[in-house]
């Protein structure tokens with residue numbers, strides 16, 4: 001009975017181990033498909049590399065096997081104490097990760113996001129290093145280009161948001177952070193997570209924004225948008241690299257809730273005046289006495305142009321719709337000064353139809 005039990009438990013351990021191995025192999029296959037993987041001796045000698053790695057650096061496997069890691073680095077780095085310290089650390093079994101600059105076979109610069117993982121034997125002694133890497137050259141290039149602009153936009157009083165071609169927000173300037181603070185409760189993410197978020201999360205129907213932004217010919221694009229009860233004036237422009245390639249959008253924006261409210265109120269007042277059943281003079285606009293420039297103000301008003309020949313007729317008055325309809329060719333009428341040679345009756349005969357009365361003049 002005991003022997004049979006022990007046999008059974010050995011079998012189940014074997015099965016577990018085999019499942020574990022299958023699982024592990026599956027995971028390694030998955031990693032191999034998407035990542036660049038390379039194995040080193042503890043001193044940096046290359047043991048093996050997968051296809052992704054070879055493609056990224058432009059070497060065939062047989063060209064790099066047995067070579068030292070330094071073939072992927074600039075000489076100024078490999079001769080530095082930092083480079084020696086890097087391999088010493090790995091040799092002691094310590095893990096390293098970060099963003100590294102490397103050089104391809106053709107001498108081009110490549111940036112990788114990589115982890116260097118020491119592998120230990122059954123006695124806990126490190127015996128090799130496996131490196132998993134992904135190519136982040138494009139992101140680094142974008143950041144560098146943005147980096148040139150950053151000192152400029154950092155202190156700009158304008159609110160600026162930059163995104164890359166995948167529409168991930170890469171930068172917000174301090175003015176934006178300050179302006180977003182009172183709106184933080186309206187955002188789907190915390191303020192400090194705006195950078196790194198995709199712009200889609202801010203939009204109800206992201207396909208709409210994506211369609212606009214997919215074609216730089218649509219830019220610049222201006223819109224007033226609503227965020228909660230607030231109104232934002234948004235201007236989206238394209239960012240272009242030195243080859244003229246569109247590399248992403250830039251948003252400059254302003255909170256205009258109060259401004260729009262005031263404009264709205266003014267428009268309402270104006271509409272009340274416009275539609276008032278009595279003649280109302282809106283305001284006086286005094287033209288220079290010696291040189292009459294009112295023609296620019298009075299546009300196509302034939303009556304006023306006639307009067308404008310005189311330097312004595314100085315005051316141009318926008319009038320409400322009721323007046324306009326009476327003086328059909330004019331959007332403005334003219335008030336003579338006390339010195340005007342025309343009597344009210346004369347002006348009336350010039351400016352107005354016979355039936356009109358010059359209530360305001």
Ligand code: HEM
Pocket residue numbers: 161162163169187194199202203204205209212213221222223224225226227234236249250251
């Ligand atoms: C670089 C980053 C961004 C870009 C390029 C962008 C672009 C756009 C565009 C093109 C529109 C359409 C405007 C129209 O109606 O014609 C829009 C609308 C809108 N955006 Fe953004 N946006 C960005 C970031 C943000 C952020 C950070 C927020 C949140 C604070 C935001 C909130 C909104 C809202 C509320 C609308 C109104 C329509 C909607 O909800 O979809 N956007 N954006």
